[in-house]
Amino acid sequence: MTLLRHHDRVEGNLVIEVAFTDVSLSLGDAAEAEVRHEALRQVAAATMATPVLMHQVHGADTVLVDDRGEGEVQTGDALYTSQPGVALLARAADCVPVLLADPATGWIAAVHSGRPGLAAGVVPAAVAALRAGGADPSVAWIGPHVCGSCYEVPADLQDAVAAVVPEARSTTSWGTPALDLGSGVRAQLDAAGITDVRVVDACTREDPSWPSHRRDGAAATRFAGAIWSHP
Structure with a gap:
């Protein structure tokens, strides 16, 4: 089973790589500590970078990772850094993991944008922090x-x-009120002037190869969007 999916990269001052972890890895807060530790070890081996998690609270706070990423997990919904060798992780199981990069300088960010975070503007906050x-x-x-x-x-x-x-307003396939978080995030990126937006076209609820809280409830694990850089 492939550990990292939908791998992509851009090159500039540093090589910046992104990927999304496979469902075989359990990275959620509800996972046993040793299970999550082993998942992080595998992410580190696959990326050759130190993985950094955040304690996600559905807000708009941003956290600067200014060292090699080791130490206490910070509370917030966006991580950003200019440090190579650090893999920033945004975990999700229906929410939108958003990864940002400036190839010219090597700055990167990982953002967790759920419904509250979308409304609070966590993605624009991450862009502003960068x-x-x-x-x-x-x-x-x-x-x-x-x-x-x-x-x-x-x-x-x-x-x-x-x-x-407004762009988040949607309707379910069965005709009831809904939200399109991805369209909302895309609108925020457009408003911020970011036009090179690369989308993984997969619905977590419909595709069982991704964790989904809507589909699986409390049994849902978490995958992560990962972004890291190196010379």
Whole structure:
């Protein structure tokens, strides 16, 4: 079984690589510590980089990783760094993992954008953090996530999110109110001026090769979007 899927890379000041971990790895907070540790060991071996997790809370806080990534897990929903040899991980099981890169400088970011994070603007916050650090992200990857035809929500919740991100309004395949998180993220990237957007066209709820909380409930594991750089 392939450990990393949908691998891509861009080259500039550093070589920047991205991939998404296979469902065989359990990276969620609910996983036993030794299971998650082994998954991280395999990610490290596959990327030749130190994997960095964040304690994701569905907010818009960004965290700068300014060393080799070792130490306490930080709370936030976006990690960013200019350090080579560090693999930033954004975990998901229906939410949108978003990866950002500035090939010219080597700055990278990994973002977890669920429904609350989309409304809170975590992706624009990550772009702003990169630009404040002197980077200008020009490439983004949108990973597998629940699609707009599957993500049913109450009408009032749909209205609340669409009031902030109108492009997220959707309808399920069975005719009820829904949100399209991917379209919402894409609109935020467009608004930020990032036009090279590479999308993994997979719905986590429909495709059993990806974890899905909507499909599997509490039994769902977590995969991760990973981005790392090297000379």
